[in-house]
Amino acid sequence: MKNINWTRKLTSRKMWTAVASFVSMMIVATGGAENTATQVTALIMAGASVVAYIIGEGLTDAANVETEVEVTTEEEV
Numbered sequence: 001m002k003n004i005n006w007t008r009k010l011t012s013r014k015m016w017t018a019v020a021s022f023v024s025m026m027i028v029a030t031g032g033a034e035n036t037a038t039q040v041t042a043l044i045m046a047g048a049s050v051v052a053y054i055i056g057e058g059l060t061d062a063a064n065v066e067t068e069v070e071v072t073t074e075e076e077v
């Protein structure tokens with residue numbers, strides 16, 4: 001089994017759009033109102049934006065820490 005890059009998956013707009021579409025279609029298929037499906041879809045996409053932002057900022061911060069460590073190491077040499 002191949003390793004899954006969860007960071008890439010969780011920040012993928014295509015994945016979140018597919019999830020939102022699936023959930024909204026399931027709501028409509030089980031007799032829910034289209035208005036409810038629209039609201040749930042909006043909530044999923046808003047949550048996806050927050051998740052992508054948090055992961056992106058974490059990766060940026062991690063890259064900055066590694067850069068600072070490398071600069072400090074180079075200055076000592």
